[in-house]
Amino acid sequence: MFPIQRILVANRGEIACRVFRSAHEMGIGTASIYAEDDCQSPHVGAAEVSAQVADYLDIGDVIRAAKETKSDAVHPGYGFLSENPGFARACADAGITFIGPTAEAMEALGDKSIARETAKKFGIPVAEGFGPFSSVADIEKAAKELGAPLMLKAAAGGGGKGMKKLLSLDNLRSEIETSQRETRASFGDDRLIVERYIHPARHIEVQVMADGQTAIALGERECSLQRRHQKIIEESPSTAIDSAMREKLFDAAKKITEGVGYSNAGTVEFLVGPDGGYYFLEVNTRLQVEHPVTELCTGLDIVRMQIEIAGGLPMMSQDKVIRRGHSIEARLNAEDPYRGFLPSAGPILLKSFVDGIRVDTGLGGFVGTKYDSLIAKVISHGETREEAIEKLTFALRESAILGISTNQTFLLQLLESDFFKNGETYTSTIDSLEIGQRPVPPELEIAAAAAFRGPIRNPAEVWSSLGAWRMK
């Protein structure tokens, strides 16, 4: 019998639904948790049993929920407690399998400053920098020593939380304070590291799986298109590297994870600079939002592999990993790119996605502002990059979400831009765009005016009256 009987997912939204799917396929039981204000979200009902928790970040309460639902394993998803060694340890103490690395491996890699030192030990290049520091004075001093352009980063976690790019030191103190406020709110830890800003840079990351001794690389993902340091389009393979560079990145990623006895899924992030040099950024000791891109290129189910490794099953060998074709993911967010990417909230009046393409979503009837703005990931795969772009473009053109503002049109503008088509994407690309107004074609205005003029007629009548109309 498989050693895991029931998995509690200590998360919500699309990633909770994603993990439940693999568990259901494997015949493993599932449990969801929900905060009081989130009880109607789809992830709650996607599991066999569920339990209310005070907060998704409340370690004690999540452990209690796991016991109450008779779960013998916990999958943390991404964000929330996924990179919290205290949570991994609390699971172990309660006799619950944590589907992820050990607390020790997490500590060695999850903290950016320790990860930097670990990388250096293995001869992997890192960007120049200092830290971590908690006191504003120390951070200020380090920033002045390094000089602009620089980055302020949360030592404790990723996802762009607290991350600030400083092209000059003019507003240093207020930037530090803002960064620390965000870091405290996201991770309960306000330590920052100060690092050289590499520009123009490509963000390229390597997906690894490890079993505590050996690490294998499943492939790289290029995630250079980011807004506010949050990725919105990811693809594999990267257009920026050749096979020699790919091997270098894979080797570095395997070395650093094997070096700390890492187990489970991890992502080693690098920046590739204008000189062709690569710099280790950080390791995300968890499942990534963009993992489907690698799944579509390899045909593997990364969540299944995570569960198997946590259950003590042998991991596949590197020579069995075969990559094919090209995959692109677009993140549909509840935000308005034409108003500075302000988050948008409200009831979902309509949602429609096309068939025949992978859509990972946990979207319910309402989007609030309390949680992440991600509402769906649309992921295409094709033999070539052009084919993957065409499929994703078509899927986004045919999809609709009404009731809130989304970045759907903006994603299409990116996919259809010359720089994207040419594979010229850098971490600074979106920030440097003149985004302008929301494009509103006349068809929308006419449909709106016709709807206001009403009455709206029943579609059953359409065929009888179509007659001479032709389809466009």
Place this chain on the structure above:
Amino acid sequence: MKLIGPNGEVIVELPSQVELYQSPDGASSLLVDGEVIHPFVVRDALNVWVAWNGYSAMFTLPEQDEALAKLELRAPMTGKVVSISVAVGDSVEPGQTVATLEAMKMEYRLEAEVEGKVVEIGAKPGELVDLGQLLVRLE
């Protein structure tokens, strides 16, 4: 027709032949001068949301048209018309019930907000109506 869209006020010149057909799930067919497109359209009493070809926007009627909007009594929800209590030519007072709807076993009385004369009835008793469908137009 004047509308407020995401980028401010717009004047929409409706082509001579425009018809909008909508199913309850929002999928629509818009016939414009001999061509058909398939937008998604949702409306409530104040706003219309439209998505088509990867674009989406919310539209509102300008405030000056609010008085006009009050003369159009529309279904506040998708449901069944139980009764229409006025006929074309009747005068109505503010607060007077003009129609009764039923949905989820709950009855909802649609009342006139302003006084006026009934010039159009948009639905019959027993008919299923969509959210936003015109029930009674006053003058």
